[in-house]
Amino acid sequence: MNKDESAGAIVLGATPIGNLADASPRLREIMATADVIAAEDTRNFHHLASALGVTVSGRVMSLHEHNEVAKREEVIDLAESGATVLVVSDAGMPAVSDPGYPLVAAAMERGVLVTAVPGPSAVLTALALSGLPTGRFTFEGFLPRKAGERRKRLQALATEQRTMVFFEAPHRVAEFLSAAAEEFGTGRLGAVARELTKKFEEVRRGELGELSQWAAEGVRGEIVVVIAGAPEPEPEKAEDLIELVQQRVAEGTRMKDAAAEVASAHGVKKRELYEAVLAARES
Template sequence: MGAVPPESAVGRLVLAATPLGHARDASARLIDAIATADVIAAEDTRRLRTLAAALGVGITGKVVSHYDAVEAARLPALLDDVRAGRTVLLVTDAGMPAVSDPGFRIVAAAAAEGLPVTCLPGPSAVTTALVLSGLPCERFCFDGFAPRRAGERRRWLETLVGESRAVVFFESPHRLAETLAAAVEVLGADRGAAVCRELTKKHEEVLRGPLAELAAWAEEGPVRGEITVVLAAAAPSTAPSVASLVGAVHERVADGERLKSAVSAVAEAAGVPKRDLYAAALVTKE
């Protein structure tokens, strides 16, 4: 735990949530922070200036870019600013910094030094999608972006077969149809879900229903905009059959994994006996 420097010697790091699409969702505290921060680190400096103009607020501090490719390089100078007594405001294009966006590294580094860090809460695509999904969401987990590669995506979906919480994830509109089709295969056609598109924006759209219906809609395409998907929790009484999991085992083996390891991973995720799945995999292999 880092020692906290004297209060007079340091400034602070402020993470602030920005509107998902509608500028009027900005909090009064965010408006004040944009106007008064000594330094603003923005994922896209042009979008920051567009937001400031929409809010009618002038930027008086220094503006620096802070996106994935430069996040590590910007870290030393931003920490120096905080140490020197300046207020550094960190914003991303939309929603909360560090949630599938830049921000984690500087928070961890500032916290390790005991530098003051605070947050201005606000819009989040995760919680917005959850409440609009119409699905039970007393307990949920967030999985960031779905894996891009087919094999990795299938293995990720396999871990959700018996998931007892609602699951929220982001997906590119160009890969949505493929991901939903894979979800139908792994999670079942009747698993409840919601696809939330362009949240809070002019063309906001929320589609709710079983995965099979949503996959068919996405296949018709084209799908545009920013996508957040919510999956319903698995029904407690539904357990996949051993036979339905054999294909997943063989896919993992085809990717280079040992049969026993593949069986163990799939069986554990699905909650079925490893011995039964191993026997079924051997039979179909022969």
């Protein structure tokens, strides 16, 4: 970590998402040497340190979704005064669907160094194992629990062309998949990854309709759902736009101008559409 010896820093530490062997040497080192550890759950952090054989020398404090706003200034003050503050969540990278984002934003506003010790990621692991396109994706986290609000979010994503990654609780995953199948279509491809990096890791791939039926029987463990993006819309053809041009001509627009306006609005070649209208008129 490149920084002034006298300056402090906030360090986001990625913890294992299941398999403890995934803890990096850098994570172990900073767990042992950080002046302060701000943990989502202090008991879980102490269990992790014990399991990794790490002796913690710094002060351990809680930083979770219910106290993050109240505690963030304290954490930033500590770093500003020269302390190295390690921020950890229960699993994975802090600030990604876990406490951390408000702290990071406020620290950067105050000019405090924020860096990271990267490591395990449920999002990227599930995406890579899904068998779906990985070149472009969007992380949607947990959707609203209420059916109406969840449906609105899914409807807004119905035309999203990037692969989508969601978190969901095991007791709600069947309901989520059923709602996704309804909004995206039962044939849309998806994958449900459960217990990633653990002994009973499983990735179930298939169409949303099939996955919904499978999940209805009951699913256990930590869940990540990956859903394929919407297919690119078929490009419009000049022949399909002839009637629109004819309507504008009937309203008094010159055919050449009408063809140009419609072609521009629908992304087809003006000349091609004009000739298609002429051909239709002759026939």
